[in-house]
Amino acid sequence: MFEPSGRDAARGFAAERAALEPGLSSALPFGDDLAAKYSALAGDGSQGPKSREAAMLLSAAENSLIAEDDISTATSKASQALNLFREAGDANAVADALRLLVNVRAEGEGPKAASDLAIAELQKFSKSGDRRGEASMRLSLAEVAARHPAGDFSGERGVEAFQHARAAVEFFEGSKDARMHGIALLALAHCHMTQAVQHDSRQEIDSALQVAKDAAAAFQRADERRGQAKALHAQAAACAHAEDVDDAVRHGKQALALWRDLGLAQFEGMELRCLAEWLRAADQADEALKMAEAAHKIFEKIGNRRGWEAAAMVSVARAHLEVGAVETAHGMAKDAIRAYESTADEAGEVAAMSLMVDVQLAQDNGSEALGYAERCLEALRALRSRTAEDHKFEASLLHSVAQIHMAQESFDKAATCCKDSVRIFKDAGDDLNANLVLHTLSNVHIGLGEYREAIKAASEARDFFRKRGHKRGHAFSCLQCASAFAARGEHNRGIAMGREASAIFMEEGHQHGTADAQALLGEVYLARGNAKKSMIHAREAREICKELGRSQKELESLFTLTKGSFVVASEGVVPQTAKEKPSAEWDAALALGQEALALARKSESTPSIVAALFSIGQIFVVTKKASEASKIIDEALPLAQEMGDDRAVANLEILTAQMHFIGGEESSAPEPAKRALEIFREKLGDTDGVDACNELIRFVEGGGAMKKADEAVEEGADSGAAGAVAAYEGPAVEDISATISDLALSLMGVESLAGDTPLMDAGLDSLASVEFQNNISKEFKVQLPSTLVFDYPSVNTMTDFLNTSLRQAAGFAIEN
Structure with a gap:
């Protein structure tokens, strides 16, 4: 359930980047x-x-x-x-x-050399009393810092950038120089945007938007149309980061009209490309394609300055990928590689090969994608002059290579690539992306069975984003922690992390993240054996995904719903003969399985089709519908064999054996079970699968009564008794304990915490205890005494207190 998928990890990283970064700078190249x-x-x-x-x-x-x-x-x-x-x-x-x-x-x-020059001249102007010269150098320092951010912008460099920008704004406003006032305001807006990107701060986005509007007004007073266009672009970038695509596109198109009127083709092309990327992120692929193609035509005419032609070409091809024109994108990538090779355009060649990696992944050609990625890395490292952005691109490529290795289950190679990617990002001062790669590294460790290392990598990212106040980064890290804990079998801690992620996403109004958190909670509850709670979360995830048009995630939630419904039905009446009518619970499970199959067919995803067919086949076997099960298996087994998915083939062979047995063909049942046994033993090395097959073979050869489906089907519905539904619907004691422990650990810098250890002795200082108490109050929606940590010093005593308080507040008796 919690095994990583390379393609899913790639999609997840892209989603995180889209959520955490505007993707395109609010600051266009210098030019006043x-x-x-x-x-x-x-x-x-x-x-x-x-x-x-x-x-x-x-x-x-x-x-x-x-x-x-x-x-x-x-x-x-x-x-x-x-x-x-x-x-x-x-x-x-x-x-x-x-x-x-x-x-x-x-x-x-680079920015250091530029800043050194500006500081030296600033000192000269200050000494001579030239206030305009001093303001101009302060403006330059702010511009350089915002255009070339390195490290945490909330640190000394960022604080100084804001101080310089504000000082310049104040001087030029006072000097009645509307044009320079607008330029200084624009620099201040870019500082706010840099801060917003690094800390995911809505307040900083709002500040950037307001300052950019003030800059536009100043440029209008000065009749400076180029400045107005830049201010409109800054507003568009701020709106895009706030996921307000309609306003982003509106401001971007206003800027585009000005660039055209001014005859500034390069800036027109840049604006078109930005519009294309914003529209693509908003799933408006057709409009994105039009904008990208227009940008590409402009840069074809004026040349590949600063790599913009290559960037526009990549935008066009990716837009083709979004609308499903994979062959067109493939042809563009091939033509681009040949063209850039013939003109010895090294940067363009790198961009084209990077695009080919995406195209090959879209065609499920992992080996070809890996070959292009390695060629791309080689070409990138051979560039005669490498900038900080080139190093970051190398780190991104290494991350892509890691994802491909994950898809091929080469987890050791994936780990090496992830670690190199993190190191290069950090060396380039890009801590945000370094910590995003830690999410993938955590998944790699899960694939290697190194669960402690998986938790450590995810927790490191979580700590980074939490300290920065980067809420969505914090939430995504919580999701990865949840996956790592669940993979280790620590379902309660996984649930606590999933809840924390969901709460943050809901607070931020981030629907994609909320859906991901709800989907994961559905999976973890199912693994813990609580099918009913699993279905509540999976149903919520499905509804959100349906609204957002996220068909793949909707399908995953449908699978969880189908499995949960299977477990619920199994706890009731199981038909003993083919003539016996299945209960309403079995009908519900079948209906969900059929919905999943319909959506899988629509997505044309063979693995999903096989998974859906298998789920339906299980239901038919348990409800003694042998002929219906046979039809399902006849469709699913060839597809699984064609994919080369040995585990799916083995599971379907087990289902075949069971189908023969319930259909009265006992003599035919052992053979498919033995084929499954060979696959589990020889190809997969799966001892649990081997044991299950041996038990099934003994069973069918012995002619005994058929076991319950949830006991006999390996890789089945993750069954387990959900137990009677308690009248009290508040959190279970173990959930309360896990949540308290996790909230405390997040503030203490230690990896584990015994239930009876006093929190203050374990490292929770007085300042952190206030935040800890606030977090508990928010999590459980309960008023707490100010002396909580002193009155109930350990996780165990605090759990007892909270459990008692919550039950009493709900009007239920306290469990002894």
């Missing part, structure tokens, strides 16, 4: 239209020769950066212009030239 301003100055006969020459050089420098992507020429011309303006004594022009030079250096030499 200095070229237009200084071109006019260069043609002004009233200016001195040095000023006119410097103006021409500065105009050419910005054009070299934006239109030609020529950083070397931009650096040279901006430096020459700076020296001439200094000689001419034009302080304002010196500040403009320095700002351009700082941003050029950030692109060419």
Whole structure:
């Protein structure tokens, strides 16, 4: 149940990234239209020769950066212009030239070199009392920090970036320079967005949106249309991160219209590509395809500057994948690889091969995908000049390779790739993605049977996101912890983690995450033997997925519902003969199985079709419908054999043996059971499967009475007595204990906690105890005494107190 699937892990990581990151920056490349301003100055006969020459050089420098992507020429011309303006004594022009030079250096030499230059010049301006120059350098420092974030932006670097941006906003607002005021506001909006991305803060998103609106108003007062377009783009990016796609697209299209009016093709193409990605994330694949194709046409004309043509090509192909045009995407990827190879465009070739990895995965060609991924890594590592983004891309590729190895059950290789990916992300200062990869590493450890390591990796990610206040990251990590605990058999702790994740997702209004949490809770409750509670959660997950159009997740929830319904029916009346009419519970189980089969056929997923057929076949066997079971097996077995799924084949062979037995063909029953035995023993090395087959063979050869289906079918419905439904519907004692223990552990930095150990002695300090008490109160929706930790110092005593309080509040007697 909790075994990892490589393809599912890949989808899960993509979903997390979509939820945790805006995907595309709120800050477009530097460009303040200095070229237009200084071109006019260069043609002004009233200016001195040095000023006119410097103006021409500065105009050419910005054009070299934006239109030609020529950083070397931009650096040279901006430096020459700076020296001439200094000689001419034009302080304002010196500040403009320095700002351009700082941003050029950030692109060419990296953010540290750019910041060092800005700090040195800031000190000079401060010493000379040049407040405008000082404000310009503060603005530059904020721009560089927001465009090239490294590490935790809530740390010293982020705090300084906000201080610089606010100081620049204050100065330019006071100086009545509406254009520069707008630019400073835009830098402040980008700081808020960087903080929002790293901490998943709705408050920061709202701040970014408001500041971007203020920037748009300032640019409008200055009649600065390029600035207005950038401010609209920033608003669109903020809305996209808030998952308000309609407003994101509206603002993006307004910006797009301005870029077109201004004749700025590069910015038009960038905006189109952003719109394509936002629409694709919102499952509007057809519209996304149109935008991506328009962006690609623009970049084909102007060239692959900064890799934008390659990025647009990838957007087009991925949009084709989304609409199901896999062959078209495949052809595009092949053509792109050939084209980039012929032009020696290394960056484009890397992007095209990365796309081919996605295409091969979409075609279920794991080996081909792995080959392209390894070629892509080799090409990436061979790039002559590698930026921090290139290193992050390498880490992402390694993560993709890990997922492919998982799908092929090469878990040792997957673990190595995950660890390398985490290391590279951390070295590049991208702690957020490093911790997302830890989720996959946790799944890899589950595949290796290393459950303690799986819990450790998931808990490390959970601790990182919790400390950052990154709520959705915290929730996704809780889900992974839940999976790891459940795989280890610690179902109570898995349930506690699943509940914590669900509560956070609900609070955040994150429907996808809520569905995932409810689905997992359904699985864990089923594994614990509580089929009725399992069905409650699975039904909730299904309804949300249906509303969201997540057919695959809906199908998984239907499978859980079918298994739960099977268990509930098994606890009632089981037909003893084919003539006996099955109970309503069996009819309900069959109906759910048939719904699952219909959805599986619609999705054209052969593994899902086989799983659904197997579930229906089980029901027919238990209800003594041999002929119906035979038809199901006749369809399912060839499909499983064609897939090469040995476990599915073995399970279907067991079902065949049982079908023969209930149909009165006892002599035919041992042979399929023996075939299943051979598969479990020789191919799968599954001792539990071997034992089950031996027991079944003895049973059918002995001619004894047929056992209950939930006892005889290996890999069946995860049966177990749910017990009588208690009148009291509050949390069970073990659930209360697990929740208290987990909430305490999350604040203490230790891995385990004995039930009778005083929490304060185990490391829960007074500050953490306040948060701990608040979390318990919120989890159980109960008022608690302020002296809780002192009156009930251990998990055991606190569990007894809470159990008593909750039962009394619900009007039930206390269990002795």
